[in-house]
Amino acid sequence: MNNEEVNEEYLKSLFKDVRSHLDEHLKSRQIYDEDAYITFRCFLDGIHHKFTRLLEELLLKQENVYRKNTSNNERSDDAVIPLLLKLLWFQIHEPTFQWFECWFHDIIQLDSRRMFRSFRNFFKKMVRFFKTTHKYYYSIIECLCAKFDMNTVVPHDIFAKLNLVQPMETPSTSEKIVLDATNPLTFSIVISLQRCLINLGSAHFYKTLLDKPSSKLKSVEDFEKSIRYLNIASLCLPSVGDTYLQLAKIYLTTEKYSLYFFELARGSLVRIPSKHALNTLRNLILTPNFLERKLLMKKLKMYTRKNRKSKRLLFENSVVLQFLAILEHTMNPYLSNPSNAPNYCLKREYLQAAALEYHAEHVSVILKSLAAMMGSFDLMFTGEKGKGQRSKLKYVDLNKRQVSFLNLSFDFIANVIDVVIKPSWQKNTEDFRYLAIIRLLVCWIKSYRSILQYAHRHKEFCSSMALLLNDLINNPSNCPRHLSNHRPQRSYYFEEDIMFREFSCINFALTDFNDGLVYNSPNMINNIIGCPSANERLSSREECILRIKSIIFSGVKFLEKNDAGITWNASTFKFELAGSGTKDRHQMTLSEISLKINIKPQQVRAVSPKKVERKTDKSLHKRAKIISVTQLEAQFANVRRERKSSPEKKKKNAFL
Known part of the structure; x- marks a missing residue:
C-alpha cells in the first residue's frame, strides 16, 4: 500500500467501502446461524488484519521521518492515525455492537423459555466480538508504549491505571523515540492513545448493556469499567469532547440526568467539542419546543411523584427539573405551563429540608447541575460571536x-448558597464539593464581563456571598484572620480543578489560584492530574484551608464593586448588608481592607535584570522538555480548523 496516498479523503473512501460490506452482513440477518457467523468473523478478522498492517505502516513511516529528520514538506499527516482509529470504531465496531443491541431487544421480547435459550447463543457471540475488539485496541496501546517513551507527555499514573509500565530510565528506553515538545510525532501518538481509551470505554459500555437478558434499568455501578477507561481518557486529554459524550450516554442509559446534562455540557464546551453533544445540548437549550426536553420533564415529574419516599432521588430529579424549567421558561415564557415555573419545581423551603440529609449526593448533583447551567448560558449567544467577544x-x-x-x-444560586453551603460546609470540610461550588461560580462570573456586572447588581446573590465570606473570614481555619492581596499557591490541582479542566465557560480552568508552582515543577505532568509526589500531597483539611483562602481573596475582590450596598466593617471583620446602618460607610478596596486588619500587602522585591534573565532562561530550559496537554489540544484544534476550507462552514462554527 502506498503510504503517500493515505490521507483523510483516502481513509473516508476506504471505510465507506468496508462499511458497505459490513452492512451486507448485518442486514442479511443470517448471522444468527453459527455457520454464517463464522463467515462474519472471518470478515472481521480480515478487517482487523488490514487496518493493523496499515497502522503499522503509518507508524513506521512516521518513525522514519523522525529518525531521518526530514523537512516539513515530507512529513506525514499528523491526524491520519487518530482518524483511522476513530473511523474504525464508528464505521466498524460500533455498528456491530448496535446490531447486537437490536438482536438483544428482539430476544427479550420472547417468552422466558425461548428467551434464555436464544440469549445463550447471543451472549456467546457478543462476548467473543467484545473480546476481539478489546484485545485489538489494547494491543495498539501496548504497541505505542513499546515504541515511544511518553513519560514527559503522559502522566505515569495513567500507565499505572492501565497496568502498563513506562520505565523512567533504563537501557531499553534509550531505543525508544522520546516524545516531548520538540518531537513532531507527539501530537499523533498521544491523540491515538486517547482514542484507543475512548474506544475501550465504549466497548465496555455495550458489553455491560447487553450482558443480562433483562430490560431492567442498569445502575451506574454496572458501567464501572467503561467509566474507568473514559475517565483515564479525560485525564490524558481533557479537551476532547468525545470522551464526555460517551459518559453522557452512560448516564442517560442509567437515568442519571444531572450527570447526563453535565457531561453534555463538558463535551460541547471544550477546545475540541463533540458535534453530537453540541447539537443535543443546543437543541435542549435553544429550541423552544424541543421534544426531548418535554419528554424528560414529563418523566422527571412522574419520578418526583413516585419517589416521594426516596429523598435522594426526589432531590436529584427536582434539581434537574428546576434546570429544565429555567430553560423552558427562558426560551418560551408565554407558552410554558405554570406548573413548570422554576419556583414551583424547587422551592427554597423544600431545598432546605432536602439538603439536611444525603448531603454528599445532593451537593454533587448541585455542583454538576450548576456547571450545566453555565454551559447553557454560553450557548445562548449567537454563532457569530467567538469566546473572546462573548x-x-x-x-x-x-x-x-x-x-x-x-x-x-x-435566584437559584443564592438559594443554594444560603440553604446548602452556608449551613453545611463547616461540618463537611473533607467534602471538596461545598467550596468547589463557590470556586466554580466565582470563576464563571469573572470570565464574562456581562455576568460580572449583572452579579454586582443582584442583591440576593451579593448578600449571600457576603454572609458566606463572613463565615469563611472568621472561621478558625482562617486563623489568624487573613486577607491577602494575592491568590494563594498550591503545588498540584485539586479534584474540582481536574473536573473542570478545559471547560470553556471558565476560560478553560479555575483561575483563583496562582499555579506557578504547579507548572514550574519537574513533576508538572502528574501535578495537573492531581497526582503529586507523596511529600507534596496535602491532607483534606489543608486543601480546605487553601480553598478558603482562595474564596476569600476572590469573594472580597468581587464585593469591592458591588451595587447592592454591601460594605466592609473593619471593626467587626465582617461585611454588612444594605440597611445595616452602613449607607454612608466608605467603600474600601481589597488593599484598604487588608490594611484595616493590619495585614501588610506582599512587597515585590527589586530584582536585578541579570537575575531575571537567568531565572527566565532556567524556566524556559525546564519547559522545553515538557509539553502540556493544552499544547497538544491546541495543535489538534488548529489542524481541524485548517481543514475547514468552506466559508459557510467557518461561519457556522465560528463560536466554537
Missing part, C-alpha cells in the same frame, strides 16, 4: 432571554 460583552448588550436566564439562575 466574554467582553457588557450587561447592557444582553438580550431579554439571556437576562431572564440569569435572573432565574442567580
Whole structure:
C-alpha cells in the first residue's frame, strides 16, 4: 500500500467501502446461524488484519521521518492515525455492537423459555466480538508504549491505571523515540492513545448493556469499567469532547440526568467539542419546543411523584427539573405551563429540608447541575460571536432571554448558597464539593464581563456571598484572620480543578489560584492530574484551608464593586448588608481592607535584570522538555480548523 496516498479523503473512501460490506452482513440477518457467523468473523478478522498492517505502516513511516529528520514538506499527516482509529470504531465496531443491541431487544421480547435459550447463543457471540475488539485496541496501546517513551507527555499514573509500565530510565528506553515538545510525532501518538481509551470505554459500555437478558434499568455501578477507561481518557486529554459524550450516554442509559446534562455540557464546551453533544445540548437549550426536553420533564415529574419516599432521588430529579424549567421558561415564557415555573419545581423551603440529609449526593448533583447551567448560558449567544467577544460583552448588550436566564439562575444560586453551603460546609470540610461550588461560580462570573456586572447588581446573590465570606473570614481555619492581596499557591490541582479542566465557560480552568508552582515543577505532568509526589500531597483539611483562602481573596475582590450596598466593617471583620446602618460607610478596596486588619500587602522585591534573565532562561530550559496537554489540544484544534476550507462552514462554527 502506498503510504503517500493515505490521507483523510483516502481513509473516508476506504471505510465507506468496508462499511458497505459490513452492512451486507448485518442486514442479511443470517448471522444468527453459527455457520454464517463464522463467515462474519472471518470478515472481521480480515478487517482487523488490514487496518493493523496499515497502522503499522503509518507508524513506521512516521518513525522514519523522525529518525531521518526530514523537512516539513515530507512529513506525514499528523491526524491520519487518530482518524483511522476513530473511523474504525464508528464505521466498524460500533455498528456491530448496535446490531447486537437490536438482536438483544428482539430476544427479550420472547417468552422466558425461548428467551434464555436464544440469549445463550447471543451472549456467546457478543462476548467473543467484545473480546476481539478489546484485545485489538489494547494491543495498539501496548504497541505505542513499546515504541515511544511518553513519560514527559503522559502522566505515569495513567500507565499505572492501565497496568502498563513506562520505565523512567533504563537501557531499553534509550531505543525508544522520546516524545516531548520538540518531537513532531507527539501530537499523533498521544491523540491515538486517547482514542484507543475512548474506544475501550465504549466497548465496555455495550458489553455491560447487553450482558443480562433483562430490560431492567442498569445502575451506574454496572458501567464501572467503561467509566474507568473514559475517565483515564479525560485525564490524558481533557479537551476532547468525545470522551464526555460517551459518559453522557452512560448516564442517560442509567437515568442519571444531572450527570447526563453535565457531561453534555463538558463535551460541547471544550477546545475540541463533540458535534453530537453540541447539537443535543443546543437543541435542549435553544429550541423552544424541543421534544426531548418535554419528554424528560414529563418523566422527571412522574419520578418526583413516585419517589416521594426516596429523598435522594426526589432531590436529584427536582434539581434537574428546576434546570429544565429555567430553560423552558427562558426560551418560551408565554407558552410554558405554570406548573413548570422554576419556583414551583424547587422551592427554597423544600431545598432546605432536602439538603439536611444525603448531603454528599445532593451537593454533587448541585455542583454538576450548576456547571450545566453555565454551559447553557454560553450557548445562548449567537454563532457569530467567538469566546473572546462573548466574554467582553457588557450587561447592557444582553438580550431579554439571556437576562431572564440569569435572573432565574442567580435566584437559584443564592438559594443554594444560603440553604446548602452556608449551613453545611463547616461540618463537611473533607467534602471538596461545598467550596468547589463557590470556586466554580466565582470563576464563571469573572470570565464574562456581562455576568460580572449583572452579579454586582443582584442583591440576593451579593448578600449571600457576603454572609458566606463572613463565615469563611472568621472561621478558625482562617486563623489568624487573613486577607491577602494575592491568590494563594498550591503545588498540584485539586479534584474540582481536574473536573473542570478545559471547560470553556471558565476560560478553560479555575483561575483563583496562582499555579506557578504547579507548572514550574519537574513533576508538572502528574501535578495537573492531581497526582503529586507523596511529600507534596496535602491532607483534606489543608486543601480546605487553601480553598478558603482562595474564596476569600476572590469573594472580597468581587464585593469591592458591588451595587447592592454591601460594605466592609473593619471593626467587626465582617461585611454588612444594605440597611445595616452602613449607607454612608466608605467603600474600601481589597488593599484598604487588608490594611484595616493590619495585614501588610506582599512587597515585590527589586530584582536585578541579570537575575531575571537567568531565572527566565532556567524556566524556559525546564519547559522545553515538557509539553502540556493544552499544547497538544491546541495543535489538534488548529489542524481541524485548517481543514475547514468552506466559508459557510467557518461561519457556522465560528463560536466554537
